[in-house]
Amino acid sequence: MSGTFAFDPLVPSAGARLRSAARLVICAAAPWYLCLWWGTSTAPVPAALPAVLILREDVYAAPRLAWERLLGVFVGVVLSTLLLDRLPPSSLSFLAVLVCGCAGMYLLGRPGSPNQQVLITALMIYATALPGYPLARLAETLVGIAVVVLLGPLLWPPDPYRSAAVGLDGYRAGVGRLLDGVARRLARGGPAAAPDPLPEGAQLWLRPQACRAAFDRAARRRRTRTPPDGLDGRLGLAARSAVTLQCFTQELQERARGPVPDPSAASAAPAPDPALRDIAPLVRATALALDAALRGEGFAAELDRARGLDLAHRAAHPTRHDAVLRAGLHLTHEALSDHLAARR
Numbered sequence: 001m002s003g004t005f006a007f008d009p010l011v012p013s014a015g016a017r018l019r020s021a022a023r024l025v026i027c028a029a030a031p032w033y034l035c036l037w038w039g040t041s042t043a044p045v046p047a048a049l050p051a052v053l054i055l056r057e058d059v060y061a062a063p064r065l066a067w068e069r070l071l072g073v074f075v076g077v078v079l080s081t082l083l084l085d086r087l088p089p090s091s092l093s094f095l096a097v098l099v100c101g102c103a104g105m106y107l108l109g110r111p112g113s114p115n116q117q118v119l120i121t122a123l124m125i126y127a128t129a130l131p132g133y134p135l136a137r138l139a140e141t142l143v144g145i146a147v148v149v150l151l152g153p154l155l156w157p158p159d160p161y162r163s164a165a166v167g168l169d170g171y172r173a174g175v176g177r178l179l180d181g182v183a184r185r186l187a188r189g190g191p192a193a194a195p196d197p198l199p200e201g202a203q204l205w206l207r208p209q210a211c212r213a214a215f216d217r218a219a220r221r222r223r224t225r226t227p228p229d230g231l232d233g234r235l236g237l238a239a240r241s242a243v244t245l246q247c248f249t250q251e252l253q254e255r256a257r258g259p260v261p262d263p264s265a266a267s268a269a270p271a272p273d274p275a276l277r278d279i280a281p282l283v284r285a286t287a288l289a290l291d292a293a294l295r296g297e298g299f300a301a302e303l304d305r306a307r308g309l310d311l312a313h314r315a316a317h318p319t320r321h322d323a324v325l326r327a328g329l330h331l332t333h334e335a336l337s338d339h340l341a342a343r344r
Contacts, residue, residue: 019156027051027152031144038143040136046073050144055152062152066145068108069117073141075104076121077134084129097126160218165231167211171238172294174204175245179287182252186280205246208238230296233342240335241290248328252276255325275317275325282309286329289336303336 028051035044054065079100087093101119108115125134212235255276289302310330314323 023152023155024051024055026155027055027148028144030151031140031147034143034147035140038139040140040143041133044136044140044143046137047140047144047147050141050148051152054145054148062149066149068115070141070145071108072105072115072117073121073138075108076101076118077125077138079104079118080122080125081134084126089126089129094126097122160214161228161231164211164215164218164235165228167207167214168231168235168238168294171204171207171211171242172291174207175241176287176291178204178249179245179283179290182249183280183283183287186276186283188277205242208235208242211235212239230343233339234294234296237290237293237335237339241332244328244331244335246328247331248325251325251328255321275313275322278316279313279325279329282306282313282326282329285309286332290332293336293339299336300340303333303340307333 028048031047031050032044035041035047040047050066050069054062054069056062056065080097083093083096083100087096098119101122104118104122105114105116108118121137125137215232215235255273285302285306289299289306292299292302306329310326310333313326
């Protein structure tokens, strides 16, 4: 099973990176030349900045980001213009611009995400106290935002359904690698069975929610297009399994630590835990069933085998402590069973 999960499809392809770079270049260059033709300034850098600051892989998020940036620029222009009109350039006026810009940044921002554009614009105008510069900066920002919002979605628009499917494959690959490593360590027994953390860390468990969000955006914006067959159900299964398997791995780490050895004892090495060793086949069977289900393939036989191993482990290790250890896997089987019933 270990060789199945070597490729992580979440890594952007060279073609995807090239398309994103080309979109950025076009959306930055077009407003620059528009402003040169309009004559706002000889170097309309603010017109190119929106492409750098608000273009995302989800180009449909650009209107919200654009509005936040435009509002920040407008407030920064007003603040700095009013303050410079009343205070001559000095340490006092700089402090006033800094304080007012910080206040506007937090007042206009969202919780945990201040609108930094207010302070940036206020400081830039303070440093460039030229006649007409504030209005030119506002006009150039407006042109840049308009180009990004109108042109960005037309240039190699991303496919949210494809993004959701690629993210789902990435989650499947990551979970497969994790469970494969867990099963190998469990088979050896002892406290070394605790799973090694993946490079992705906690992001692995958040990936299904991000995929589901991409799918929902596609469903809202592309009502006339039919999503890939079964993708909605597989995303729901991924979201449920992320919760249940995270619970299992965390419990496994606590269990694998074992009791703190007594330094006064003759041997400080903890005794092997038979429940950990015997659960290795159950982990492998669960991983195979989940992998097949997330691929969209048949998995009834793998699920039946996993349930049989669950019953055998329950009979061999009936304590409450062992039931807690199995709980995450058992809930994963329930999610797989519900998915199988929905497919039928």
